[in-house]
Amino acid sequence: MAFQSNALCFGSDLPGQGIPSHVETTPEGLALTFSDQHSQPPVPFDQLSLEAGGFDHDQLVVKWTQGGASRTLYIKDAAVIAAFRHAAPPELLAHFDRAAASVRQVRTTRRTVLLAVVGLLVTLGLGAWFGSDALATWAVSLIPPEWEKQIGESAMKDVLAQQEVVREGPVVDAVKEMTTRLTEQIANSPYQFTVTVVKSPVVNAFALPGGSVVVFTGLVKEAKSPEEVAGVLGHEINHVLQRHGMERIVKTLGVMAIAAIVFGDQQGLIGLAKQLGVEIITLKYNRDQETEADLTGLRLLHKAKVDPAGMIAFFERLAQSEKETQRVELLSTHPMSARRAGQLTAELKALPKFLPEPFAFDWEKVQASIKSSDAQPKL
Ligand SMILES: [Zn+2]
Known part of the structure; x- marks a missing residue:
């Protein structure tokens, strides 16, 4: 079967641009295959930590240590993230959800404040413009x-x-x-x-x-x-x-x-x-x-x-x-x-x-x- 990348893996022992990877969630943890078809040892859930990441904070960032080397996996594929959520223990997800919620909240607050400021400026600006001809x-x-x-x-x-x-x-x-x-x-x-x-x-x-x-x-x-x-x-x-x-x-x-x-x-x-x-x-x-x-x-x-x-x-x-x-x-x-x-x-x-x-x-x-x-x- 042809290799299908659905994640990108970085590590202190891996090339700087990262390695395209195929990830699957199992009841025990993550099963990872690199693009060179090289299967990695499975990583149990209790060794993982989670963060929200990527440009839009819509990526799942999974971190662990393997043989002394730090590994970071970026997963953007919604189906993979859903499967991960389904399989992972609630304690692990609770931390991730809290982090994601606070990111969302900060972003929403910032956006609301920004919209209010822009709205005010536009109103004042146009008002002044029309008013002063x-x-x-x-x-x-x-x-x-x-x-x-x-x-x-x-x-x-x-x-x-x-x-x-x-x-x-x-x-x-x-x-x-x-x-x-x-x-x-x-x-x-x-x-x-x-x-x-x-x-x-x-x-x-x-x-x-x-x-x-x-x-x-x-x-x-x-x-x-x-x-x-x-x-x-x-x-x-x-x-x-x-x-x-x-x-x-x-x-x-x-x-x-x-x-x-x-x-x-x-x-x-x-x-x-x-x-x-x-x-x-x-x-x-x-x-x-x-x-x-x-x-x-x-x-x-x-x-x-x-x-x-x-x-x-x-x-x-x-x-x-x-x-x-x-x-x-x-x-x-x-x-x-x-x-x-x-x-x-x-x-x-x-x-x-x-x-x-x-x-x-x-x-x-x-x-x-x-x-x-x-x-x-x-x-
Ligand atoms: Zn006149």
């Missing part, structure tokens, strides 16, 4: 600008479907001139900015990911100077450049959006964003994003030689309207505060002095065109 920010940093453009354009279609777009005239020309003047100063922008004027009395402007900007005629009508409108545009353009809108969207959509981004599923992300519908323009920016858009917006105005005093004056007026709870749409997504106007004033002082250059359009004509179109009866 860092997870959304990281995910957004992986989104190619092309995806943002598609998400923005798709949302824009939905938004404009419910609005009256002003296609030409003094307001459109003025807003385009302001946008060009500002965006010309942005170096290496991955975005192509487009601006659309919507006829609506609400005082608002917003920007979608990828560079679609919308200005409501109510904002132009409410502004006391073109520099005030340009200030809002500078702020909105920077929300796009810093990808704040995209962060709002990803944070709102949650884990599914992050998974779509990580796995490079462009259509999946666009589909998810589409579910937000026109709600996309009502997502609020957080305080840090507002501050960032304010300061970078101010620097952009400075670079474009647009008087930043307009931006500050407008924000101060909005902060006042908010106190008076006047309904200004711009405030619902960009809450104003006196603190923000104060920060802008301090930032402006730190920038080098410059001589502002006025816009080419006729501001009075622009405002008059809104009033006259308001007066037209609706058909």
